[in-house]
Structures are given as C-alpha cells and as structure tokens.
Amino acid sequence: MRHQFRRDWWRLLFVAxxxxxxxxxxPSLLVASHVLSTRPYDVKEDALVAVGTVIAxxxxxxxxxxTGVDDSLDPVRFAPWGIAPRRLMPGLIVAAFTTVPAIFFxxxxxxxxxxxxxxxxxxxxxxxxxxxxxxxxxxxxxxxRLATLWATRLLATRASKAxxxxxxIAVVALIAVTAAAVRSDGLESFLAGEVAxxxxxxxxxxxxxxxxxxxxxxxxxxxGAVWRLVIVAAWFLALVAAWRSAVEHSxxxxxxxxxxxxxxxxxxxxxxERKLPGWRATATTRVVLARSVRSWRIDPxxxxxxxxAVAMPTIMGGIAVAALGSRGPWLFALPIFLAxxxxxxxxxxxxYDASAVWLDIVSDVRGADVMRGRLLATAGWAAPxxxxxxxxxxxxxxxxxxxxxxxxxxxxxxxxxxxxxAVSSVLLPYRVPAPGESPFGAETxxxxxxxxxxxxxxxxxxxxxxxxxxxxxxxxxxxxxxxLVAAVAGAACxxxxxxxxxxxxxxxxxxxxxxxxxxxx
Amino acid sequence: MPSDATALALRGLRKRFGKTQAxxxxxLDIPAGSFYGMLGPNGAGKTTTLSIATGLLTPxxxxxxxxxxxxxxxxxxxxxxxxxxxxxxxxxxxLTGGELISYxxxxxxxxxxxxxxxxxxxxxxxxxxxxxxxxxxxxxxGMAKKVGLACALVHAPKxxxxxxxxxxxxxxSGAAIRSIxxxxxxxxxxxxxxxxxxxxxxxxxxxxxxxxxxxILAEGALNDVRGAGDLEARFVQLVGDVGExxxxxxxRQS
Ligand SMILES: Nc1ncnc2c1ncn2[C@@H]1O[C@H](COP(=O)(O)OP(=O)(O)OP(=O)(O)O)[C@@H](O)[C@H]1O
Ligand SMILES: [Mg+2]
Numbered sequence: 001m002r003h004q005f006r007r008d009w010w011r012l013l014f015v016a017x018x019x020x021x022x023x024x025x026x027p028s029l030l031v032a033s034h035v036l037s038t039r040p041y042d043v044k045e046d047a048l049v050a051v052g053t054v055i056a057x058x059x060x061x062x063x064x065x066x067t068g069v070d071d072s073l074d075p076v077r078f079a080p081w082g083i084a085p086r087r088l089m090p091g092l093i094v095a096a097f098t099t100v101p102a103i104f105f106x107x108x109x110x111x112x113x114x115x116x117x118x119x120x121x122x123x124x125x126x127x128x129x130x131x132x133x134x135x136x137x138x139x140x141x142x143x144x145r146l147a148t149l150w151a152t153r154l155l156a157t158r159a160s161k162a163x164x165x166x167x168x169i170a171v172v173a174l175i176a177v178t179a180a181a182v183r184s185d186g187l188e189s190f191l192a193g194e195v196a197x198x199x200x201x202x203x204x205x206x207x208x209x210x211x212x213x214x215x216x217x218x219x220x221x222x223x224g225a226v227w228r229l230v231i232v233a234a235w236f237l238a239l240v241a242a243w244r245s246a247v248e249h250s251x252x253x254x255x256x257x258x259x260x261x262x263x264x265x266x267x268x269x270x271x272x273e274r275k276l277p278g279w280r281a282t283a284t285t286r287v288v289l290a291r292s293v294r295s296w297r298i299d300p301x302x303x304x305x306x307x308x309a310v311a312m313p314t315i316m317g318g319i320a321v322a323a324l325g326s327r328g329p330w331l332f333a334l335p336i337f338l339a340x341x342x343x344x345x346x347x348x349x350x351x352y353d354a355s356a357v358w359l360d361i362v363s364d365v366r367g368a369d370v371m372r373g374r375l376l377a378t379a380g381w382a383a384p385x386x387x388x389x390x391x392x393x394x395x396x397x398x399x400x401x402x403x404x405x406x407x408x409x410x411x412x413x414x415x416x417x418x419x420x421x422a423v424s425s426v427l428l429p430y431r432v433p434a435p436g437e438s439p440f441g442a443e444t445x446x447x448x449x450x451x452x453x454x455x456x457x458x459x460x461x462x463x464x465x466x467x468x469x470x471x472x473x474x475x476x477x478x479x480x481x482x483x484l485v486a487a488v489a490g491a492a493c494x495x496x497x498x499x500x501x502x503x504x505x506x507x508x509x510x511x512x513x514x515x516x517x518x519x520x521x
Numbered sequence: 522m523p524s525d526a527t528a529l530a531l532r533g534l535r536k537r538f539g540k541t542q543a544x545x546x547x548x549l550d551i552p553a554g555s556f557y558g559m560l561g562p563n564g565a566g567k568t569t570t571l572s573i574a575t576g577l578l579t580p581x582x583x584x585x586x587x588x589x590x591x592x593x594x595x596x597x598x599x600x601x602x603x604x605x606x607x608x609x610x611x612x613x614x615x616l617t618g619g620e621l622i623s624y625x626x627x628x629x630x631x632x633x634x635x636x637x638x639x640x641x642x643x644x645x646x647x648x649x650x651x652x653x654x655x656x657x658x659x660x661x662x663g664m665a666k667k668v669g670l671a672c673a674l675v676h677a678p679k680x681x682x683x684x685x686x687x688x689x690x691x692x693x694s695g696a697a698i699r700s701i702x703x704x705x706x707x708x709x710x711x712x713x714x715x716x717x718x719x720x721x722x723x724x725x726x727x728x729x730x731x732x733x734x735x736x737i738l739a740e741g742a743l744n745d746v747r748g749a750g751d752l753e754a755r756f757v758q759l760v761g762d763v764g765e766x767x768x769x770x771x772x773r774q775s
C-alpha cells in the first residue's frame with residue numbers, strides 16, 4: 001500500500017480528495033440523522049430501509065458500470081503464484097474492507113445506526129442498530145466483489161449477450177411498470193401504496209433487515225430483531241462462500257480467453273471484399289474497422305463498455321420519466337446526453353489496442369486510417385443507440401416533427417465527441433486492462449494519467465458540444481427556420497468533427513508512433 | 522551514409538529508461554545477405570536495439586538505415602523493406618491466426634487474392650493448421666511466435682528482424698523455421714535475430730554481435746568472434762561469469 005502511494009503521488013491526492021469530500025458531507029449526514037432521530041420509529045425505519053436498499057443496490061451496480069476503479073483485489077492477479085483460495089481469502093477480505101469507499105460507507109452506516117438514539121430501551125436499540133449496520137456494511141462489500149467476479153465470468157461466455165439483453169428488458173419493464181403506476185394513481189398514492197408495501201417487504205429481506213431490526217426492539221419484540229440480524233449475517237456468510245468459490249473458479253479458469261471458439265471464415269478478407277455503394281475507405285480503414293468490430297462483439301473489455309455507456313443514460317432517463325411522469329421536450333436531451341457520454345467515454349480508445357499496435361506501426365500505416373477504422377467501429381453501435389433513443393423520445397412526447405432535427409443534432413454531438421476522443425486517445429493515453437485481462441480492473445499507477453486525460457477531454461467536449469446543440473435549443477424556443485439550422489449544424493459538425501478529429505489524431509499518431517507502445521504498457 | 526549493400530546500419534543509437542541506459546552508443550553494419558545473430562545476457566539491450574531498428578521505439582540519439590534509407594526520416598520507404606517479429610508485445614487477440622496474417626498482409630498493401638494464397642502457404646509451412654481458425658487469445662506461446670513470424674514474412678521483405686524467433690517453438694517447427702530462414706538468406710535476403718541459444722546461433726549465423734550493457738562487445742564473422750574455442754566460452758569471457766559461484770547446498774537431494 002505504501003509502495004503504491006510512493007509510486008504514484010496522484011493516488012494519494014485522489015484518496016485525500018475523496019477523504020475530504022467524505023468528511024465534508026458528514027455534517028449534512030449528521031444533520032439529516034439528527035432530524036430523523038426526532039421522528040417516530042416507523043418513519044425512521046422506512047427512511048433507513050429505503051436508504052439501505054439504495055446503497056445495497058449501488059454497491060452492486062456502481063462497481064460494474066464504473067469499471068477500472070481498483071483491481072488490487074482482482075484474484076486473477078494471484079493466479080500465477082498458485083496461492084490456495086483458503087489462504088487468499090482472509091487477505092482479500094481485509095483488503096476489501098480497507099478501501100476508501102468501504103471506510104466511507106462504514107462511517108455512513110454508523111451515522112445511520114446512530115439515528116436510533118432517543119428510543120425507549122435506548123441502549124438495546126442502539127446496540128442492535130450498530131450490529132445491524134455493521135452486518136449490512138459487510139454484505140455490501142462482499143456483494144460488490146462477488147458482482148464484479150461474476151460479471152467478469154459472464155462477459156467471457158457466449159451467453160453474455162442473452163443475459164445482458166434479459167437484464168436490460170427487465171430494467172426497462174420495471175421502469176415502465178413504475179411509470180404506469182405513478183401516472184395512473186399519482187405520485188402520492190404510489191408512495192403510500194406500492195412503495196410502502198415494498199419497504200415493508202424489504203425490511204424482511206437481508207438487504208435492509210439490518211436497519212429494520214432496531215425498530216423491533218423499540219416495539220419490545222426482541223425476537224423480531226434477532227431473526228433479522230441472523231438473516232443478514234447468514235446472507236453475509238452466503239456471499240462470502242460464493243465469493244470464495246468465484247475466486248477459486250477464477251484462479252483455475254483464467255477469464256477472457258477466447259473460449260476455444262473456431263472461426264472458419266476470414267473476417268479480414270471478407271471485409272476487403274465487401275462492396276457497399278459509395279463506400280470508399282482505404283484498405284487500412286477497412287481492416288482496422290473489421291478487427292475493432294470483432295472486439296466490440298467478443299472482447300469482454302469492450303462489451304462491458306457498451307453496457308456501461310448505454311445503461312447509465314437509459315436508466316437515469318427511465319428513472320426521470322418514471323419519477324416526473326412528464327413528457328416535456330426535455331426528453332430530447334436524453335439522446336444528446338447519450339451521444340456525449342459515448343463520445344467522451346472513448347477518450348482513451350486507442351489504448352485498448354495496447355502493445356498490439358506494433359503490427360500497425362511496423363506496417364507504416366497512415367494514422368488517420370487507423371483512427372477512422374476505430375471511430376467507425378464505435379459509430380457502428382453508438383449511432384443506432386442514439387437514433388433509437390431519439391425515436392423513443394419522439395414516441396414518448398408524440399412530437400414526431402422534430403425527430404429529424406433532433407436526430408441529426410444528436411448524431412452531430414456523437415461525431416464531435418468521437419472526434420475529440422480520437423485526438424485525446426493519441427495525445428493523452430493511459431493504461432487500461434490489456435487484452436485478456438479482467439475488464440473491471442485498472443492498473444495502479446494510472447490515476448494521474450487518467451485524471452489528466454479525463455479533465456482535458458471533458459473540457460474539450462464541454463466547449464464543442466454546446467456549439468452543436470445550441471441551434472437545437474434555439475429551435476425548441478423560437479421554432480421556424482432554427483429547426484433547419486439545427487439539422488444542418490448537427491450534420492455538418494458531426495461529419496466535420498469526426499473527420500477533422502481523426503485527421504488530427506492521425507497526424508499525432510504518426511508523429512508519436514515511437515512512443516505509443518511505451519505509453520500503453 | 523551507408524551504402525545500399527548494408528542491409529541494416531545502426532549509427533550511435535542511445536536509449537535511456539529512467540536510470541537505466543538500455544542502449545549506450547551502438548554502431549553496427551549488417552551486410553546484405555547475411556544471417557546475423559545478436560547475443561547478449563538478459564537486459565543487455567537487444568530488444569531495445571531491435572525495437573529502435575524497426576521503428577517501434579524512438580531513440581534518444583542515433584540513426585537507422587535500411588538499405589541506405591534513413592528509417593526515422595523516410596519510414597514510408599524503409600518500413601516496407603522490413604519484416605518484424607518483436608518479443609514480449611501483444612497481438613490483436615480477437616482475430617484468428619489466419620485473420621492476423623491476412624491483416625498484416627493487407628496493411629502491407631497486398632491484394633486480397635495474394636494475401637489469401639500467401640496466408641494459406643504460411644499456415645501450411647509453419648504447421649499452423651489448427652491455428653488458422655482459433656482466436657489468438659487461445660494460442661500457446663509457440664503458436665503465437667509462429668503466427669508472428671508468418672506476419673513478418675507475408676509481404677516478402679528484404680530484411681527480417683526477429684527478436685528470439687525460436688523461443689517456445691517445438692523442435693519440429695524449429696526445423697521448419699530454420700529451413701525457411703536459410704532459404705531466404707540463400708536467395709539474397711538478410712536475417713537479423715537475437716537469441717540465447719548458442720548452438721543455434723553457431724549453426725545458423727555467419728555473423729554475430731555480442732551485446733552487453735547496451736554496447737557492442739564483439740562483432741564480426743562467426744569464426745573471428747569465437748576464435749579458437751566455442752562461442753559460449755567467448756560469450757562468457759566477454760560478459761563475465763556469474764559474479765559469485767555460490768554453492769546451493771540445500772538444493773542437494775542426498
Ligand atoms: N520500457 C522500459 N522501461 C524501463 N526500462 C526498460 C524498458 N525496456 C527495457 N528496459 C530496461 O532496459 C534494459 C535492456 O532491456 P532489453 O529488453 O533491451 O534487454 P534484452 O537484451 O532484450 O534482454 P533479454 O535477453 O532478457 O530479452 C533492461 O535493463 C531493462 O530493464
Ligand atoms: Mg529481449
């Protein structure tokens with residue numbers, strides 16, 4: 001740990017910033033806790049159960065979507081040394097509980113438990129509250145580790161697409177049902193009805209029982225508290241057992257290899273022979289496109305990014321639609337948000353080739369051709385996703401007339417974003433998991449570099465995207481000819497941004513090719 | 522400027538990584554038509570030198586000429602003459618072996634039809650039948666080396682620069698590679714390879730250089746360098762023996 005900090009002082013800064021932020025939110029938490037502690041026990045219970053459930057969910061989802069946060073816990077790293085899982089697990093458990101998020105949420109759980117002060121049977125209630133909070137914290141941390149291990153395993157299999165599709169449908173269905181319920185009964189009756197029922201049910205499950213147990217004591221039902229604590233503890237033990245078996249599995253089956261797939265067709269030559277009307281790409285662009293498309297299909301490092309890029313805006317949008325129940329024109333911000341997220345997310349695109357770029361470099365390829373091939377491969381899934389989102393927004397609002405302008409503006413934002421990302425991925429690359437490594441890992445020592453690249457590409461995107469999108473805003477406000485302006489500006493900026501970005505990135509690529517391999521590895 | 526008859530000329534190459542001076546002023550002339558062996562202990566700077574010589578790593582100082590063309594000034598003329606097999610780098614591992622060879626061929630500007638027939642020739646010659654449809658991610662170390670060699674050969678370059686081409690390769694494939702390389706040299710091509718296997722270098726190479734701590738310690742025709750004894754003795758003499766012959770008494774079984 002000390003060694004790690006010495007090697008990369010940025011990391012220390014990052015941890016310090018995280019600590020300062022955590023400390024700075026504690027007063028507001030304490031205030032919230034104080035306010036809540038003066039309320040009746042059933043209000044407390046409902047609030048804490050709700051918060052606890054959200055946190056439990058976040059501990060599963062966030063590590064999966066925000067990939068590459070910390071892989072010092074990735075057991076695969078220990079595989080070469082043949083350490084038995086029995087000996088590895090205590091170390092992994094200790095390490096998992098001494099991360100910054102675990103410590104922060106430990107404090108948070110403590111504050112939540114302290115909310116139970118001032119009840120009758122005060123001492124007992126507080127004791128149960130703290131035990132419940134500690135057990136809940138343990139389940140959060142264990143479920144996060146288990147989730148990333150299972151996800152890594154899933155992404156390496158062929159069933160992954162079916163499972164991901166199923167999950168997506170389930171999430172969308174859940175959101176739709178919620179939205180329908182809110183709309184038919186109104187928000188208040190929804191909160192009093194369905195949500196209250198759900199909270200009651202959750203209070204009996206391991207996810208939130210730890211925070212409901214104190215209210216049983218306050219009501220004078222010690223057994224109600226005991227069985228709640230017992231199911232949380234049992235859940236934790238079950239998670240640890242599953243975690244251990246997942247560790248064992250990952251040690252014996254290194255993930256992310258090809259899984260013995262056999263392919264009889266030569267996809268590279270097929271790409272050379274494909275004839276599309278009006279499609280005049282260079283040979284290099286064609287084959288780079290073909291190999292990048294292959295990566296987007298079967299490389300777990302890429303698949304996990306598609307999921308993350310599309311899931312975040314969709315889920316947030318869905319929640320917003322469900323919660324607000326409105327169909328205002330703000331819905332059209334969603335596809336643009338999606339486009340910007342995807343574009344910005346590619347700011348380190350080239351690094352995913354890792355040291356394999358040697359083959360391109362010794363072949364004296366034109367940099368712009370490589371960058372264009374990579375950009376087109378991303379656009380191959382990103383453009384349909386953005387267009388789908390546009391159509392969905394038009395369908396929800398019923399404003400089909402604005403669809404062309406919105407679509408072009410969103411695609412324009414995508415093109416500009418990808419163009420900027422192309423430049424930044426050559427200018428400020430940083431190490432990502434190499435081919436065959438777990439997609440949920442980041443090497444230590446990259447926080448400094450990644451922070452720089454992320455800040456720079458955020459600034460560039462923040463400046464460029466408003467230029468593309470502001471005519472659309474004007475069109476929503478003033479209408480008329482602005483719709484045409486928005487459409488033309490979107491199309492022009494998208495094509496221009498992608499073209500110019502890859503061109504600039506290509507020139508940089510050629511100038512820096514003797515240093516690229518060193519920067520990726 | 523070195524003449525066209527010098528396949529690969531290195532002039533004053535230097536490269537430093539932090540505190541390590543990996544390459545410390547290397548000058549080398551590799552005549553066209555030679556089978557050149559580069560020897561040296563681990564960490565001597567062989568891989569670093571060959572990376573600079575193939576355009577993969579920018580030197581701190583120095584020049585590289587391929588048949589008289591400055592590689593770093595005119596890569597568009599120099600790089601097509603080189604076939605490269607690096608050591609320790611990854612490959613595009615979601616392509617199959619056959620696709621990787623096709624990819625290299627297309628990048629080198631060959632027609633798809635030419636690529637197809639050369640790919641099949643190379644797969645057969647290097648005994649890579651099963652590798653053709655298998656993802657590179659699933660390759661063994663030796664299969665990866667052989668497919669890398671196929672990628673280096675596909676555009677019929679004038680000069681082959683191979684970093685440890687025989688590492689992890691089985692004896693049968695090794696023999697196949699040896700005969701391919703020897704036929705290539707006999708037809709006028711140039712091979713530069715690094716290796717740790719003395720017997721192999723003595724058998725294949727007509728010229729050798731011994732590198733130590735980023736410098737050339739000895740260079741020339743094989744017979745001149747090894748003198749009266751064998752190459753291994755000369756190597757040990759030049760780079761020095763292991764510092765201390767410590768007795769690992771605890772390793773003994775009886
Ligand atoms: N990217 C790098 N960063 C830092 N140091 C490096 C890097 N590449 C090489 N070195 C150092 O440069 C020196 C020469 O390394 P090089 O790989 O060229 O040796 P080599 O002769 O190929 O060794 P081997 O026989 O083990 O392959 C070594 O001390 C190595 O540690
Ligand atoms: Mg080496």
